[in-house]
Amino acid sequence: MKKLVIALASIALVSCGPELPQMKPDLITESTLHDTDDPAIWVNKENTQESIVFGTDKDTEGAIYAFDLEGKVIEKKTLRGLKRPNNVDVEYNVKINDSVTTDVLMFTEREREQIRLFSLPDMKPLDQGGFKVFQEKRENEWNLPMGISIFKSPKNDKTYAVVGRKNGPKTNYLHQFELVPAGDHIEFKLVREFGNFSGEKEIEAIAIDEELGYIYYADEKICVRKYKAEPDAGNEELSCFGAETFNRDIEGIAIATYENGEGYIIVSDQQEHTFNFFDRKTNEFLFTKNLGTTETDGCEVFTGYLNEQFPNGLFVAMNDNKNFYFYDLSKIVETK
Template identity: 60%
Template sequence: MICLKGNKALTLVVLGIFCLSSCGSILPVIPPALISDSTPHDTDDPAIWINKDHPERSIVFGTDKDEINGGVYAFDLDGKIIKDKSLTGLSYPNNVDIGYNFKLNDSLSTDIMVFTEREKHQIRLFSVPDMKQLDNGGLKVFEDESDSTMQRPMGIALYRNDFSDKTYAIVSRKEGPVNGYLYQYLLESDSLGVRAKLVRKFGEFSGKKEIEAIAVDQELGYIYYADENHCIRKYYANPENGDKELACFGGQHFKRDIEGIAIARFDDKSGYIIVSNQQAHNFSIFDRTTNNFIKQINLGTKETDGCEVTTAVLGNQFPNGLFVSMTDSKTFVFHDLGSLNLSAD
């Protein structure tokens, strides 16, 4: 049995070649719809902006890590870079997320993209799709830490409370304490721009490696994050519901690092939590409502950090929704969600 890696596995999957999972079982590679254009440095994390008026014109944003000329690149649904919507000259952009209907003032709202700029100890915020800067050059995070090594943000996810109309950014970092590893900021806008107000510090850490990936289940109101060598942790997204940990699950289903987390959400509240099993080069699938393990799938990607998913129909190209994942060839891999067959066999 030959186990191919990286783009070779993606290219030859049509020949029916298989790879081994970390458990020793044989997982067939699920072929992608396409592979994106390459970025210059080191891809990490994708986010999907859904164009509600023209879904076929939706945009995938993906980070490209470099300390001097990092970028957040915009891709169309053919995987081609959209130059006029891409941002470059950034200092190690790490993770990215999309939010909808962010209030700029009493009468104006916009969709937003946020990402962490690690080496400047800040998060950035731009409107989408016009890519206007809303943050006056950056919003500093972890400012109360005296140790600069604990001020370097990595993961980020947005939570919008539909009842209060408030939008929050949840941020993780390269290094942090065993308690209060994540900070949650309320994003507030006025005539001077957007401010980030710290509203809570929360989140347990095993101390084994680091916490990067964060995902928010908007409808059910939960935050999930990857304590990389330990488990997937679950908390309430609304800070008013308290800081009690709700679950720590799934660690036994990963070879080592628990990486990118994506939540496939359906209208009946069913769905799946898809998590990168980085060193095994596959993904572990969990039930959205019970958090029970379902199975692993192999998409042919290698050393995957970030991933993202939408169940929305994105035109003829992705009629069942879209799953995007990073691979180590400086590209992002696009799958029609229906091809993943996420349910139990």
């Protein structure tokens, strides 16, 4: 499916290297009203050309925008009237009860201190109005959810959400919830508290390699931290990598998955306006790309076929001009 690019034997700091050539996006979405932040890609498996890219508009009068593959807003799928939606993710075939499964859209609604969950593609709420999180300490922004990632366990087929916050303790910064089927909705059960935090800034970007079983999150001024994904697999930090390749804020994380565990961990270097690519298996730094975005927070990637414009995958990145950039993935990485 792809051929990894071999890293150079000697790599200088990204911020000190030569200016990188700037790539142009294949398309730019229509604008949101306020402040774009994080995207998620839902693949319509019955007709991939009707897949949807969701993106947060992070404002007190915010929204989750739905875009088609031409970057046009799908108004009937867009959720408005939200209080600072922050990060967004999707999962497939989530169990609602013993006989019903659905694809789901999940996001944090920071100012309401809760997680939201909707079915896809019909956009029906599955959370009874929202699930409150981080209520144990209501000061110093410990109760404000930000990052979120959802995954289905290959071990037991249960679905889990990992949630971060604006501020929190130096240990057990993240909470992991099991999504429990409850007939016509989903309930949330806290199953794990874990994760180191430097206290330097915040943790927003969270991404999960469902197949290999790892959680990655960005301790923004420090490193990308790595843990095992299963709630019973232990809370030992596996690594803290990439620090020397970033200028300052380590932001959005996307995982490009290919056969045999190959792929990339793609991470936004916000102040450099670039993306650093790490080997999915070893987490070694490979290369940096300038994709033309500015101050990127969130990003997401899909490595399969969508349509003629994106036959080898889609990379989506937030741009600091109230929009998102779409790229044919094969123009960014080598594929086979």
